[in-house]
Structures are given as C-alpha cells and as structure tokens.
Amino acid sequence: MAGSGDLIGGIRRDRLEAVATREAKRFAAGRKKTEAALAKGAERFLDAVPMHWMKDWPMPFPLLVETARGARLTDLDGYDIDDFCLGDTGSMFGHSPKPVAKAIRRQARNGLTYMLPTETALEAGALLTERFGDFRWQIATTATDANRFALRVARAVTGKPKVLVFNGCYHGTVDDAMVTIRDGRTITRPGLTGQVTDLATLAACAEFNDLSGVEALLKTGEIAAILTEPVMTNSCMVLPEPDFHAGLRALATKYGALLIIDETHTISSGLGGYTNVHGLDPDIFVVGKCVAGGMPTAVWGLRPKVAADYLRYNAGRPSGHSGMGTTLSANPMQFACLRANLAEVMTARAYARMEKGAKRLEEGLGAVIAKHKAPWHVVRVGARVEFICAEGPLRNGSDAAAAHQPEVEATIHTALLNRGCLIAPFHNMMLVSPATKKRQIDRLVAAFDEILTELSA
Numbered sequence: 264m265a266g267s268g269d270l271i272g273g274i275r276r277d278r279l280e281a282v283a284t285r286e287a288k289r290f291a292a293g294r295k296k297t298e299a300a301l302a303k304g305a306e307r308f309l310d311a312v313p314m315h316w317m318k319d320w321p322m323p324f325p326l327l328v329e330t331a332r333g334a335r336l337t338d339l340d341g342y343d344i345d346d347f348c349l350g351d352t353g354s355m356f357g358h359s360p361k362p363v364a365k366a367i368r369r370q371a372r373n374g375l376t377y378m379l380p381t382e383t384a385l386e387a388g389a390l391l392t393e394r395f396g397d398f399r400w401q402i403a404t405t406a407t408d409a410n411r412f413a414l415r416v417a418r419a420v421t422g423k424p425k426v427l428v429f430n431g432c433y434h435g436t437v438d439d440a441m442v443t444i445r446d447g448r449t450i451t452r453p454g455l456t457g458q459v460t461d462l463a464t465l466a467a468c469a470e471f472n473d474l475s476g477v478e479a480l481l482k483t484g485e486i487a488a489i490l491t492e493p494v495m496t497n498s499c500m501v502l503p504e505p506d507f508h509a510g511l512r513a514l515a516t517k518y519g520a521l522l523i524i525d526e527t528h529t530i531s532s533g534l535g536g537y538t539n540v541h542g543l544d545p546d547i548f549v550v551g552k553c554v555a556g557g558m559p560t561a562v563w564g565l566r567p568k569v570a571a572d573y574l575r576y577n578a579g580r581p582s583g584h585s586g587m588g589t590t591l592s593a594n595p596m597q598f599a600c601l602r603a604n605l606a607e608v609m610t611a612r613a614y615a616r617m618e619k620g621a622k623r624l625e626e627g628l629g630a631v632i633a634k635h636k637a638p639w640h641v642v643r644v645g646a647r648v649e650f651i652c653a654e655g656p657l658r659n660g661s662d663a664a665a666a667h668q669p670e671v672e673a674t675i676h677t678a679l680l681n682r683g684c685l686i687a688p689f690h691n692m693m694l695v696s697p698a699t700k701k702r703q704i705d706r707l708v709a710a711f712d713e714i715l716t717e718l719s720a
C-alpha cells in the first residue's frame with residue numbers, strides 16, 4: 264500500500280481519482296444500449312429512477328437488468344454479471360428459486376389477493392414455528408412494516424413510550440429508529456425528508472456493545488422495547504462482543520422492556536437465523552426480505568406470553584384502527600411462496616453450501632488484503648461477507664461511521680462491476696447463495712486483487 268501522501272483508507276488520493284475516472288468511463292463506454300434506453304424513458308420518474316436510492320449506486324448511471332437466474336444477472340447490454348448483492352438479501356437464496364417460481368405459477372391460477380387466509384397459510388404458520396421457534400405470527404409485506412407493528416405492540420403491552428435502538432442501526436424506514444447520538448444525547452438523524460417530530464421523544468439511542476449505556480437508558484423507565492439486529496449489518500459489520508446479547512436479554516427482563524430481534528439480514532447466519540444458531544431469546548422476532556424467496560413478505564412473531572398480553576390489551580382498547588396492517592399483506596401469493604421457500608429452499612443443505620462458499624470468499628478477500636498490506640479487514644456472518652476499508656474490529660456505530668470510506672468503496676464497486684461482479688451498494692456487502700458457484704467466488708477474489716493492485720500502484 265502507499266506509504267505516504269494524502270491517503271484515504273490507505274489509498275493515495277491521486278491514484279484513487281485516476282482509477283475512479285477510468286472505471287466510470289469504462290462502465291459508460293460499454294453500456295450504450297442502457298444509456299440510450301435511460302435517455303428515452305427515465306425522465307418519467309421522479310429524479311429519473313423508480314426508487315430514489317437507485318441513484319446511490321456508484322456507477323455513472325444504473326444498470327437495466329434483463330434477466331436474473333440463480334446468482335447471475337444479465338443486463339441490457341448483454342453483460343453476464345455474478346450477483347453478490349442478491350437484491351440486498353431479498354434474493355439471498357438465488358433469483359427465482361425453482362420451488363418458489365412453481366408456487367407463483369400455481370397460485371396465479373387461483374387469485375392474487377383476497378383478504379382471507381388459505382389452508383396454505385396454516386401450513387406456512389407451522390413451518391415458521393418449526394424454523395424460528397415458538398412465536399405467534401403475523402404477516403407483513405416489508406420488514407419496515409413488521410418492525411413498525413412490533414413496536415406498536417411493545418408500547419401497547421408495556422405502556423411505555425420509547426424504543427431503544429443502537430447508533431448506526433437500520434431497521435427500514437421506521438421513523439422511531441432514525442435517531443443518533445450527539446454529545447451523549449439522542450437526536451433526530453440529520454437528512455430525513457419532511458421530518459417534523461423530534462424523534463428523541465419516541466426513541467433513545469445507545470452504542471452497540473455498551474451494556475452500561477443500555478442500562479442507563481432502561482433505568483429511566485421509559486423504554487418499551489430494545490430493537491436490534493444481532494449483528495450491526497448496516498453499519499459496516501459490527502459483531503456483538505461475547506456477553507452482549509445475554510446482557511441485553513437480562514437487562515430487558517430486569518427493566519420490563521421487550522427484546523425485539525430483527526433478523527432481516529442476519530438470517531444469513533444459518534437455519535433459524537442468528538437467534539437459532541447462537542441461542543438468543545427474543546420476545547419478538549422479525550424477518551423479511553428473503554423469507555418468502557423474494558416475494559415481498561415479512562413476518563413478525565410474539566412469544567406466547569407477549570401474545571397473551573397483547574390480546575388482553577386489544578380486548579380492552581377503544582374500537583378503531585389499530586395502526587397495524589396493510590391491505591395487500593398476508594395475501595395468498597405470499598403464503599404460497601413462504602411455504603415453498605421455508606419447506607424447500609431455506610434448508611440446512613442450502614445453508615451448508617452458502618456457508619462453505621462464503622468462507623472461501625472471506626478467506627480469499629482476507630488473503631488479498633494481507634498481500635497488499637491494506638489496513639482493511641473482512642467480517643463474515645454465515646453467508647454474508649463484508650470487507651471494510653479500515654482496521655478492525657469495529658465495536659459500534661461510531662467506529663463504523665469512521666471506518667466507512669465512500670470514495671474508495673464507490674471506486675471498487677464500479678471496478679468490480681466492470682470485471683463482472685456486483686456487490687451491494689452503500690457498503691461492501693456480498694452474499695453467497697446456494698446457486699453461487701466456486702468459480703464466481705474466485706472471479707470476485709481475482710477482480711478484487713486486480714483492483715487493489717491498481718489502487719496501490
């Protein structure tokens with residue numbers, strides 16, 4: 264690596280800028296068809312994309328995907344791309360897993376949505392319990408919604424107003440979680456569009472891995488629930504210290520708060536998610552994205568005692584809308600996919616393959632980093648691998664914010680794509696699906712090596 268001068272994440276700024284410019288040009292030069300299609304059709308969307316964050320990918324303009332199969336995309340210009348982003352977990356089991364695609368075809372003959380359950384829904388409920396444990400389930404369409412509804416229940420049954428979240432967390436676009444810490448105080452995160460409420464009235468923010476900070480907030484008596492991912496997968500990748508989760512469980516119980524574990528990303532850990540693999544004991548369990556094989560679906564489950572408390576509360580509340588539920592949620596298509604995915608796709612065998620491939624990727628990237636003496640590190644959570652352009656381990660969201668190197672990362676992302684490998688935007692996350700081949704992993708490692716060689720030249 265460079266030994267002197269203006270360094271970003273260990274890379275010389277002038278070198279980084281030269282590589283970034285060249286890679287952006289190479290991307291654009293090879294995608295004339297995409298560029299022309301966007302020029303014709305994009306203006307009909309607000310800010311030229313159907314979802315605003317599609318602009319946040321680092322390439323000069325977005326890819327237009329033509330087909331997606333297994334762990335591979337083909338774009339409009341005909342490039343085959345090894346997909347390690349996998350819809351940022353929505354397609355963690357591969358694109359259109361066969362049993363799920365078959366379930367979609369079958370259900371399409373019997374209606375898409377009718378606000379009533381099916382027998383398949385009952386089978387899916389049994390499978391959810393078999394996979395994730397003894398919870399009383401509800402179905403939502405996004406993990407954002409599942410978390411919002413879980414928080415309503417937590418406030419209802421505890422009678423307390425606030426949620427405790429960790430600095431740097433992400434649980435979807437849940438308003439309550441959009442807080443950070445400044446000078447030791449919880450504040451609304453800057454940058455939220457149209458924000459009018461002071462979110463510190465709804466939430467309290469602690470640092471991950473800081474049990475005494477958590478206890479200080481619980482002592483106020485205001486905390487209805489602790490909402491956390493088992494690993495902070497949205498803040499680089501911050502692992503819990505050995506006693507952190509046991510400590511959270513004990514503190515939640517001691518102070519009468521519920522523990523909500525959001526497994527939306529850590530479902531990569533293995534069968535039953537991090538909760539099952541590492542023996543956590545949440546009061547409320549949330550998982551979304553890939554749980555129905557890519558069909559928009561999320562589930563949230565209450566432990567039987569919490570469910571009983573909620574039903575008692577529900578029986579006594581004034582009539583009117585609960586603030587939970589959306590019209591298209593729990594539709595028969597979701598259940599058909601949920602059943603197919605839980606029974607035939609999300610299996611121990613699939614996880615064994617994913618784990619093996621992800622370990623190969625972790626070791627490969629780690630060896631490249633060591634070879635180039637980059638001050639970087641790699642973290643893996645089951646099938647989920649992240650390289651971080653700073654030294655580790657990271658302890659909390661503040662460490663992660665300092666470790667994040669947007670310019671270096673954006674350059675690497677585009678350069679990887681130019682070498683046929685797509686990784687998740689915003690940070691450096693890669694998923695290994697059951698469909699991911701060894702040679703795809705080796706190609707990614709080789710591309711990473713080539714790029715680091717150029718960056719450190």
Ligand SMILES: Cc1ncc(COP(=O)(O)O)c(C=O)c1O
Nearest residue numbers: 405406407433434435525527528
């Ligand atoms: C941990 C976690 N929870 C919830 C969500 C929200 O999922 P969705 O965008 O499907 O609402 C995300 C999205 O990235 C997430 O990472």
